Amino acid sequence: MNINNYIESGIIERYLLGLATPEQGEELLYLRRIYPLLDLEFTAAELRIENKLMEEGAQPPVKIKEAVLQRIKPEKEWKDSSWSGYNSYEHTNFHHHTYIPIDSFWNRRITVSIWWRCAFIALAVAAMALAASTWHFYHRAQMLEEILFKLKVPSVNQSAP
Template structure:
């Protein structure tokens, strides 16, 4: 009798529509454990609501189905390859023979190559200037030495 009163209170309908509070949901789940026949009643209510909704379905536009299914196909394509998948692969590569397709590692290689070439260029200029300076220094040292030698020889003359 108490269970009948509980069912007739509309608690199941409230749960099914998502209007029951957390406490009410907990209570209902507790009652379902105590009285398994409540499960049948929940199923009755859900089936009634399902029948009511199915009585007047309104199909969403076709593109909505496509969007939903596209997601499934995309997941499949990234999870495991399915030969039955009806994906259409569109090749957007120009066919004029002027373009080539390379691996993405080439991009990193070219960046490193570019940086290294700049470093070597800098070092080359640096050592060239250093070499030039040392040559100048040596030439001026030689010149000084020659002048000094001339100066030491001239008093004797």
């Protein structure tokens, strides 16, 4: 396979724009693992498309930008001024900075429906009941096996007729 002809066919750009068929996409991803040149060209094509979109992209209206920034920028910031010897907080207003609060990866929360919680609890109770009954019937079978063994094997003290 001539990798240069493959690159020049435009398959990378079609894939990045979402115009490639699923088979072409799978083939491209497979060939990227085999040919490092194809992987480099893939990254370069991504940058070319991104730069082209940024150059030709229209700027949003100023009112929309201001509305979005107002929603994400805190109006009033509180900072700890305990360094001055007092445990008070002083009010500061940052009009010239835009702060975007970003939660770390570990602070994510997942909410679960009450029905899933109930189903999980019921499943846990059923699993514990199954484990307890298995343990009970296992020991019961061991006890019955010992009784049968005693019945089949004659006692040493009994004399044979």
